[in-house]
Amino acid sequence: MLVLSRHRDESIMIGDDVRITIVDIRGDKVRLGIDAPQEIPVHRQEVYDAIKRENQKASRLGPSETRDVGK
Numbered sequence: 001m002l003v004l005s006r007h008r009d010e011s012i013m014i015g016d017d018v019r020i021t022i023v024d025i026r027g028d029k030v031r032l033g034i035d036a037p038q039e040i041p042v043h044r045q046e047v048y049d050a051i052k053r054e055n056q057k058a059s060r061l062g063p064s065e066t067r068d069v070g071k
Contacts, residue, residue, distance in 0.1 A: 004012060011021040017037050024031040034042050043051065 006012060006022045008022050008025055011019050013019055018040065019035040021033040021035070022030060023033045036042055
């Protein structure tokens with residue numbers, strides 16, 4: 001893991017397309033602004049974990065269980 005120190009309004013680049021900017025710092029919370037192309041999904045960790053769990057659960061469904069999906 002790379003650990004960097006940044007001040008408010010300073011940025012970090014990931015590749016050529018993703019910019020993370022420190023927007024605000026209040027106590028022990030940091031607000032980040034993330035500028036990324038639309039095709040790159042950006043989620044909070046807990047949302048990403050929930051999506052991953054649901055995808056894994058859906059991949060285990062049998063044909064009879066998916067019959068009504070999308071109706």
